[in-house]
Amino acid sequence: MKTNFLFILLLSATLFSCVNNDKKADAKHDLLVKKAIIDSSNFTTIKWLDTVLSFGTIKQGEKVTLKFKCVNTGTKPLVLTNVRAGCGCTVADYSKVAILPNKEGWVTANFDSKRFCGEVQKNLIATSNTTNDGERNLKFTGTITNCESNDKVVMPHPMPDEKK
Secondary structure: HHHHHHHHHHHHHHHHHHHHHHHHHEEOOOOHHHHHHHOOHHHHHOOOOOOOOEEEEEOOOOEEEEEEEEEEEOOEEEEEEEEEOOOOOOOEEOOOOOOOOOOEEEOOOEEEEEOOOOEEEEEEEEOOOOOHHHHHHEEEEEEOOOOOOOOOOOOOOOOOOOOO
């Protein structure tokens, strides 16, 4: 019984330490974002290397990840303060640490094609502490094939006077 108690205690401590690190990282990022938004004297400039990407042709139900890149072209640290997807089919992620001058940052779009067919165009909106491009619309396109049909199959019924 003493062994079980020690095992549970050790497991609990390990789990709480993992959660704590995530909270600390989130709090650090939140503080960085607040400082970047409030202090316009620390705004910088940005150059997006990619603003429109294509994932080509995929089959319905496939998931793709697209990566948009940017460069801090200013003299102050660049902070991507927020990135939001245009719809629920896309999950956005982005550089959560300050991007130093002349260094690259990134935004990813994780797209799930299960509800789409044919040509698609989606977008993300990236916000940053920049003077030249504070809010950038990032787009991606592609074609989805091998789509499931929602049409019901209708079997013809013979007319009453028809012979089987």
